[in-house]
Amino acid sequence: MLGLYLHRESPVHRWPAGVKLGGLLAVTAVVLALPGVWGALAAGALGLGLLPAARLPVATVLRHLRAPVAMLALLFGVQALLAGTGWEAALVAVLRFAALILLATLVTLTTRVTDMVELFERVFGLLRPVGVNPAKLALMLALTIRFIPLLAEQVREVRMAQQARGVERSIAALFVPLLVKIFTMADDLAAALEARGYDPADRGP
Amino acid sequence: MLSTRDLVLCALFAALLAGLGMAPPIPLGFLPVPVTAQSLGVMLAGALLGARRGGLAVLLFVLLVAAGLPLLAGGRGGIGVLMGPTGGFILGWVAGAFVTGLLAERFATGVNPVRLFAVCAAGGIAVVYAGGIPWLSLVAGMPLEKAAFGSMAFLPGDLIKAGVAAFAAAAVRRAGVLPAHA
Numbered sequence: 001m002l003g004l005y006l007h008r009e010s011p012v013h014r015w016p017a018g019v020k021l022g023g024l025l026a027v028t029a030v031v032l033a034l035p036g037v038w039g040a041l042a043a044g045a046l047g048l049g050l051l052p053a054a055r056l057p058v059a060t061v062l063r064h065l066r067a068p069v070a071m072l073a074l075l076f077g078v079q080a081l082l083a084g085t086g087w088e089a090a091l092v093a094v095l096r097f098a099a100l101i102l103l104a105t106l107v108t109l110t111t112r113v114t115d116m117v118e119l120f121e122r123v124f125g126l127l128r129p130v131g132v133n134p135a136k137l138a139l140m141l142a143l144t145i146r147f148i149p150l151l152a153e154q155v156r157e158v159r160m161a162q163q164a165r166g167v168e169r170s171i172a173a174l175f176v177p178l179l180v181k182i183f184t185m186a187d188d189l190a191a192a193l194e195a196r197g198y199d200p201a202d203r204g205p
Numbered sequence: 206m207l208s209t210r211d212l213v214l215c216a217l218f219a220a221l222l223a224g225l226g227m228a229p230p231i232p233l234g235f236l237p238v239p240v241t242a243q244s245l246g247v248m249l250a251g252a253l254l255g256a257r258r259g260g261l262a263v264l265l266f267v268l269l270v271a272a273g274l275p276l277l278a279g280g281r282g283g284i285g286v287l288m289g290p291t292g293g294f295i296l297g298w299v300a301g302a303f304v305t306g307l308l309a310e311r312f313a314t315g316v317n318p319v320r321l322f323a324v325c326a327a328g329g330i331a332v333v334y335a336g337g338i339p340w341l342s343l344v345a346g347m348p349l350e351k352a353a354f355g356s357m358a359f360l361p362g363d364l365i366k367a368g369v370a371a372f373a374a375a376a377v378r379r380a381g382v383l384p385a386h387a
Contacts, residue, residue, distance in 0.1 A: 003273040004283050024284065067281070068289035075290060075345040093346025101285045108273045108283030116272035136207060140216045144265050147220035148276070155224040171242060171366075175249065175373040176380075182217045183382035189217075190210035200209045 248329035251305025260303030293340025
C-alpha cells in the first residue's frame with residue numbers, strides 16, 4: 001500500500017507504533033500545558049534531534065512541513081498586522097504547533113501504515129466491553145484499503161462519461177451515478193463475503 | 206449489529222471519500238476556487254447511511270489518513286495534517302456525518318430536498334465548524350471570534366455543497382437502491 005512511510009534502517013523506524021504515537025500524545029499534552037515558548041522550543045529541539053536519528057532526507061521532511069507551516073505563518077502574519085497587540089500569544093501558539101507538526105510528521109514518515117492500522121485495532125479492542133467488535137473494524141479497514149483503487153477508478157470513469165456528454169461542471173451528475181453504483185456494488189460484495197464463509201455474528205477472536 | 210452489507214457499505218463510502226480526494230477538483234462556473242468534493246461526501250454518508258454507518262464510514266477514512274495514507278485532497282495525510290490548522294475540521298467530519306445521519310433519520314426520511322438541505326447544513330457545516338473553529342483558534346493562537354470570522358470565507362462553498370448533497374441524496378433515494386432500513 002502506497003503510504004507516506006519512508007523506509008530507512010534506523011532505531012526510530014524500529015520503535016513500536018504505540019510508543020511513537022503515545023509519545024507524540026504525551027509531548028503534545030506537555031507542550032500545551034507548559035506556559036510560554038519553552039515547551040515549543042523543547043519539542044522543536046526533540047524533532048530536530050530525531051531527524052538525523054531517523055535518517056530521513058531533510059528535503060522530504062521539509063516538503064511535508066511546507067504547507068502547514070506556510071498556513072501558520074500566514075495566520076500569524078494576518079494577526080500581527082491586524083491586531084497589533086496580542087501577537088506574542090499568537091507567536092507562542094504558532095511555534096508550539098509548528099514543533100508538534102514536525103514531530104507528528106516524523107511519526108507518520110517512520111511508521112508503516114499496516115503498523116498504525118494494527119495499533120488502531122488494538123486500541124479499539126479496548127472498547128470491546130461497550131460492544132465494539134475489533135474484528136469487524138479490522139475487516140472494514142482492510143476492505144476500505146482494497147476499495148480505494150476501485151472507487152478512484154469509478155470516480156474517473158463517471159467524470160469521463162460526463163465530459164463526453166458536456167456536463168462536467170455538474171457535481172450532482174457525478175454523485176448520483178456514483179452512489180447508485182455503490183449501493184448496487186454493496187449487495188454483490190456482501191454476497192461474495194458471505195459466500196466465502198464470513199459470518200457477521202462471529203464475535204471474532 | 207452491523208450486517209455484512211453494512212460493513213461493505215461503510216468501507217465503500219470511506220473509499221469513495223478517498224477516491225474523491227484523488228480526482229482533480231471540479232470547476233464551478235461562478236466560484237473562483239474549485240470545489241473539493243470530500244466534505245460533500247461526508248454529508249452524503251450521513252444522509253444516505255444514517256448516523257451509525259455514516260459516522261463509521263467517515264471514521265474509517267480519518268483513521269486511514271491518520272495511519273499515513275495520503276488520502277486528503279491534494280495528496281495530504283498523516284497525523285501532522287490532523288494536528289495542523291485545519292485538523293479540527295477533518296476530525297469534525299466524523300461527528301458531522303453522525304449528526305447529519307441522526308437528523309436525517311428523524312426529520313428527512315423522504316425525498317424533500319429542503320429538509321435534506323437543512324440536515325446536511327446542520328451536520329455537515331454547523332457540527333464540522335464547531336470542531337474546526339476552536340482547534341484553529343488554539344493552533345493559531347487567535348481569539349475564537351476571529352477564527353470563526355475567518356472560517357466564514359468557506360461558508361458559501363459549503364452551503365452550495367449542502368445543496369448539491371441534498372439534491373443528490375434525494376435523487377439516490379428516488380432511484381430505490383437503498384435498503385429498507387436506511
